[in-house]
Amino acid sequence: MTNRIFVITGAAGSGKTTVRNYLHDKFHMTQVITHTTRKPRENERDGVDYYFETQESFPKNHYLESVVYAGNRYGSSYEGLQTAWKKSPFACIVLDTAGAITYKHQLGDQAVVIYLKVGDVYELQKRMATRGDNSALVTERIHSKEYLRDLEMPEELAGQAYEIVNTDWQKTKRKVDKVVTQYLV
């Protein structure tokens, strides 16, 4: 069976982590944990949500791609992907759209990109608040150029990614199932 990486992308609050957890629970996909210099949110744990890095430790990893998002550095390592594929031919990862484009360029058909769309920016802010995000950080985030960029699927992913509108969670699950099951044969 071909190794695949399901790349979940979209704006902040669009539901990427929720979909990633669903892929893990329903299809037993291994989650690739990425690295960041961002400070942990209240419920986040090192090695589970991210590998939390300092400015000094971040460059020491071997990245397939890395970005700056809202002033913090994020990167996904080659080792993380290879380790995930050793456990299962299906892995999943959450990336911003710049990272999703790089994965598609580097890995071609092995990268299955799902772009999550939530058209209503107030709904996105509400979700971040419901999740318990600090309101000052939400304000900073929604004014970042990366957040604004990721509100729409980038041209580079047109015809290369599945777009799923994530408003009704039950419908989202059905659409995700339809995408994933094509690759299970």
Ligand SMILES: Nc1ncnc2c1ncn2[C@@H]1O[C@H](COP(=O)(O)OP(=O)(O)OP(=O)(O)O)[C@@H](O)[C@H]1O
């Ligand atoms: N279809 C949905 N309807 C309502 N709430 C949702 C839906 N999908 C996800 N959520 C909720 O929205 C919040 C944000 O979701 P999640 O953390 O998965 O987003 P994200 O895209 O990973 O965000 P970020 O990039 O900021 O980490 C969570 O509280 C989650 O439970």
Ligand SMILES: Nc1nc2c(ncn2[C@@H]2O[C@H](COP(=O)(O)O)[C@@H](O)[C@H]2O)c(=O)[nH]1
């Ligand atoms: N290109 C990459 N994007 C990443 C990586 N890890 C996370 N992300 C994305 O960054 C933003 C912000 O994340 P947050 O947890 O601070 O809300 C979000 O879009 C993530 O999907 C990575 O290694 N590379």
